Amino acid sequence: MKKQIALIAAMSENRVIGLHNRLPWHLPADWEHFRRTTSGAPFIMGRKSYETADALLSDYKNVIISNSENLALCSHCKQAHSVAEALQLLADEPLVFILGGAQVFEQTIHLADLMYLTIVHHQFDGDAFFPEVNWAEWELLKQDNHPTDERHAYAFSINVYKRIA
Numbered sequence: 001m002k003k004q005i006a007l008i009a010a011m012s013e014n015r016v017i018g019l020h021n022r023l024p025w026h027l028p029a030d031w032e033h034f035r036r037t038t039s040g041a042p043f044i045m046g047r048k049s050y051e052t053a054d055a056l057l058s059d060y061k062n063v064i065i066s067n068s069e070n071l072a073l074c075s076h077c078k079q080a081h082s083v084a085e086a087l088q089l090l091a092d093e094p095l096v097f098i099l100g101g102a103q104v105f106e107q108t109i110h111l112a113d114l115m116y117l118t119i120v121h122h123q124f125d126g127d128a129f130f131p132e133v134n135w136a137e138w139e140l141l142k143q144d145n146h147p148t149d150e151r152h153a154y155a156f157s158i159n160v161y162k163r164i165a
């Protein structure tokens with residue numbers, strides 16, 4: 001079976017995914033969705049995302065893309081020097097999640113079969129952005145809408161898209 005490459009991200013309506021190396025929002029239900037969706041699967045991420053305070057790591061395998069010669073690697077972590085090398089390290093895996101950030105999404109969106117994309121219904125200031133999506137290439141498989149509540153300051157929707165072209 002062909003390997004499935006899935007991007008998983010949360011972005012605002014103006015495509016912000018980060019500000020000053022942090023997520024600009026706190027949405028516990030989205031984190032719970034992230035954990036449920038990615039449980040047991042390997043992750044690929046860029047060095048800056050790996051080093052953020054919000055970093056999410058797989059208990060199974062993580063590949064950190066970096067050219068640094070002194071990257072401190074956690075257990076279950078390996079370093080790759082390119083997207084191609086990262087995918088090669090996970091060549092035997094049937095499903096790989098790409099966690100970002102902006103630089104890594106930009107280099108991998110054309111490879112993705114699936115996108116788990118949470119859209120936060122607000123405009124944020126940011127310095128890291130999800131790439132422009134050509135929506136003609138994607139079919140919406142599933143959408144869960146979350147209103148604001150006492151735990152969530154912003155409404156958001158959790159969307160799953162499959163590549164159709």
Ligand SMILES: NC(=O)c1ccc[n+]([C@@H]2O[C@H](COP(=O)([O-])OP(=O)(O)OC[C@H]3O[C@@H](n4cnc5c(N)ncnc54)[C@H](OP(=O)(O)O)[C@@H]3O)[C@@H](O)[C@H]2O)c1
Binds near residue numbers: 016046048067105
């Ligand atoms: N909302 C979300 O879903 C989400 C998810 C993840 C991250 N984020 C946010 O995104 C921001 C970080 O994104 P970012 O774009 O600044 O950084 P990033 O993509 O996480 O990491 C960039 C680093 O990855 C390495 N890298 C990337 N492409 C490479 C290549 N082709 N070859 C070798 N190394 C490569 C380089 O590391 P070296 O400099 O070490 O060589 C580069 O500096 C943060 O604000 C974070 O909170 C948000």
